[in-house]
Amino acid sequence: MTPREKLSLLNYEPPDLGFQVGLSSYLGIVISGLVASFGVAVDVATPTLLGIVPTVFTIVTVHGVVLAKRFSGVAERIGASRWLTLACFSPIVTHGAVLLADVLGALEVPSRLFVTSGVALVFTGVAAAALASMAGNRFVDAVTREDPETTWTWHSSRRWGTENGALVVGLSFVAMAIVLGFASRNWGGGLFWAFMGLFWLLPFLSDDDTWYADADRTSHLPDLRAHDVGIVTDRPQSRRLIPWDDVEDVRLTEDELILERRFLDVRCDRAEIDDPEAVLEGIERARARGTGRPPAPATVDERENGDDLRSRKRSLETS
CATH class of the missing domain: 2.30.29 (PH-domain like)
Known part of the structure; x- marks a missing residue:
């Protein structure tokens, strides 16, 4: 029996409060981010936007919590479908297009719009990743309610383990921050995020346990x-x-x-x-x-x- 076949046999229940808040917050961030970018693009005054954007976020989030209760099984369906999971990230395309157009020189984007789109992209991406993770967890829990046949800790035998993989990803983000910072002519911002990223990566470059206090070094293993x-x-x-x-x-x-x-x-x-x-x-x-x-x-x-x-x-x- 495939996971989807087993999921189709389950009786769906309304999403729990945690997912209701997560879904409504995601919608609030997406819509308020688009409103902020559009407002900057049409040259709405900053004080006006500072009043409109939080109001939009609050209204969407509160109403989203109420409406989410009516969609039974929405978390499991999103988690079961790769396409629906990817769709959670689709709103970042708009903000990413603005940044890319400016970096490539295809369009001269005002600095205020560039910063707004960048902030909206980061917040939307984080909210989408959180929503996708919550949906995936609830899907897995729904189709694995019975006790497992066996359980063991995954000590990878690969030469490059989890920490080294995180190191590569972290350094990639640092390099991206530098490139985008210089390309957008914001040298100080690029160097700031690069140094912040390197500071975050320091534990991965050290073999001693002082970075983790008295924590169990195997506690992070799945x-x-x-x-x-x-x-x-x-x-x-x-x-x-x-x-x-x-x-x-x-x-x-x-x-x-x-x-x-x-x-x-x-x-x-x-x-x-x-x-x-x-x-x-x-x-x-x-x-x-x-x-x-x-x-x-x-x-x-x-x-x-x-x-x-x-x-x-x-x-x-x-x-």
Whole structure:
């Protein structure tokens, strides 16, 4: 059973208060941001806009909370659809087009409109990301209400782990801030955000624990849960579902537990799993329940380990 098929069998309930506030706040930010950009474009006075924009945000947000109660299942439907999730980010296209036109020199944008569009883009992007995350979490919770077959902590066996990935993304944003700052002739702003970004990235450049006080260095690692609809990546603030249709094979090698996918495999360090064979059996049971196929034998894939593993087995048998 696919996640969407299982979702269609559920009885939808009105969204919880948290999602009502999140959805209404998102709509308030989107509409007030467009109003602010339009007002600046038609040269409305700044004091007038400072009175109009907060009023628009308040009205939309309050009415949004009331109206959101009537749309049962809206969070689960958004979270289940990639297109609806992407649609949450569509309002940033308008603000991004204004910034891009100025940076490329296609249009001379007044500095006031440039700043307003930039601020609106940031706030809209953050609100859209928060809404998409909330919807995704509620969708995953809706289709995985039963207890998982097995659970384990994801210690990635890849050379580039989560912290290094965050470092690359962070440095990319710093570089973007510098480029946009210089391109918009706002040198001070570009350098300011670049230094702020570098300061935020300092913990990733350090190997000691002083940046994290007495926190557990493994507390940020996600848990993986095997359900009949797929594998859930469970992080403290977000949950993501990998459907069984996206998993081509599950293998246990000498060093890794591997969930093969079309693009990015999920690779877990076998040494960090308490009972890897039991975890593999649980995964196969959940996969069999979800796909209707009998579970595959839970064996170590010798092809991944080559002749070295086979030779060691022979030496053990002869000794």
